[in-house]
């Protein structure tokens with residue numbers, strides 16, 4: 486009756502996973518994408534290019550090796566934007582082929598053009614070669630987000646930019662203002678500061694990243710300042726103008742900050758304007774997001790919405806899982822619900838990662854917890870890698886020693902966190918780290934050192950079992 490069993494609009498991680506999952510179930514699947522390149526924001530302007538940019542910055546500046554060879558050490562003098570983009574281009578080309586090949590292997594029909602509803606089961610695809618109409622039993626909306634900016638902030642792509650046009654920059658600036666110290670602002674501010682750009686980071690909030698453990702956020706602030714960045718917290722940007730080829734940000738307090746480039750990173754809005762949602766009986770909220778139930782179903786039961794388009798947590802990792810779960814639900818396949826325990830990774834310089842609860846939350850909930858801390862400078866792997874400022878903090882219940890949270894800043898944080906994630910997910914205690922043997926020398930040794938530190942704090946009477954019972958499963 487319909488052309489396809491499933492039509493997915495948007496080829497980011499959530500759309501890809503929805504399409505592939507349905508194809509694996511033997512369904513006829515089409516995926517509509519407006520951008521010339523598949524892969525979404527994740528592949529083309531967001532996650533992958535920004536993380537590759539970071540790797541290029543770390544490599545070319547020699548930042549990690551300065552402990553050994555001195556503060557003036559550089560792998561390449563005068564790093565250019567072309568050097569950094571070359572690294573990104575290579576990764577994007579390879580990953581683009583992986584996505585195209587995956588869709589082809591799974592027999593997914595790719596429709597090029599802008600998808601918009603003409604009815605609840607019908608979508609018009611407006612492509613370069615003309616328009617076509619496609620119908621499907623189920624539709625998954627996976628159209629993601631775009632950078633938000635008020636109409637009076639004119640984004641020209643060279644002087645005033647958002648993360649969506651970061652990779653169109655012709656040259657590295659000498660000075661940069663970053664408006665908004667959310668994840669995007671903090672990541673790029675730290676990367677540009679590591680490149681030697683004079684960065685000013687402005688946020689109306691009084692501290693960086695208020696969902697991050699405060700000790701970790703303080704360490705990040707210290708390290709940003711140490712790289713020459715200026716933090717203007719508790720300051721709101723009221724106006725952005727271009728004067729004599731420079732960006733000028735006027736703060737509500739009356740201060741003005743002039744710089745070669747201004748990155749406007751104050752959040753993102755759902756890409757739902759072009760979808761003609763009303764033709765399907767749907768609407769978006771004020772930030773372009775679409776409401777869904779726990780199965781990612783909109784109020785029109787055969788239409789699902791996934792990924793950044795539905796809001797928090799708006800990560801590539803969670804988006805792709807949402808896409809898979811939506812396709813499973815549509816075709817009656819029972820799948821486990823989205824886990825509540827999610828790791829967060831912030832690819833600032835240095836990187837940050839966390840899983841579980843943080844100190845402020847546990848204090849507010851009246852949970853009797855204790856901390857165990859390992860500093861990278863005490864861990865031989867940290868010393869070998871030239872990272873003497875990293876820190877891993879365990880939070881555990883004082884009485885049961887159950888692991889409640891893991892908070893890390895430093896090299897490898899986003900990988901290391903998954904050990905703690907597994908222990909929390911299985912309801913484990915810090916005894917696991919004390920009673921088991923870890924590879925040496927590794928950053929993972931931090932878990933053992935932090936667990937012993939925590940054990941020493943709660944004292945023998947409360948913690949003795951950990952050492953006396955021997956290894957635990």
Ligand SMILES: Cc1cc2nc3c(=O)[nH]c(=O)nc-3n(C[C@H](O)[C@H](O)[C@H](O)COP(=O)(O)OP(=O)(O)OC[C@H]3O[C@@H](n4cnc5c(N)ncnc54)[C@H](O)[C@@H]3O)c2cc1C
Pocket residue numbers: 494495496497498499500517518519520523524525526527528530531532533535536598599600601627628629630648669756759760791792793794799800801802803804830832
């Ligand atoms: C700078 C930056 C860095 C990030 N870093 C990380 C990170 O380190 N880790 C992490 O987990 N997440 C990160 N994210 C978030 C991550 O990129 C998103 O969570 C993820 O891309 C969301 O995937 P999605 O499938 O919802 O949609 P998107 O990746 O946004 O893709 C949506 C696609 O839909 C297409 N589209 C939109 N409307 C239409 C239409 N009408 N017709 C046809 N096609 C349409 C768009 O062209 C786009 O290709 C970052 C984001 C940004 C901006």
Ligand SMILES: NC(=O)c1ccc[n+]([C@@H]2O[C@H](COP(=O)([O-])OP(=O)(O)OC[C@H]3O[C@@H](n4cnc5c(N)ncnc54)[C@H](O)[C@@H]3O)[C@@H](O)[C@H]2O)c1
Pocket residue numbers: 664665666667668669670672687688689690720721722723750751752753798799800830831832
């Ligand atoms: N590593 C990762 O997982 C990663 C990396 C980058 C982006 N992302 C995703 O991208 C999303 C968007 O990130 P974002 O950083 O743009 O948004 P955000 O909402 O996280 O942060 C925006 C910040 O801008 C500040 N702000 C807003 N208006 C301001 C003004 N006029 N003056 C000063 N400060 C102002 C806010 O106080 C806030 O701190 C994130 O929520 C995340 O889902 C994830």
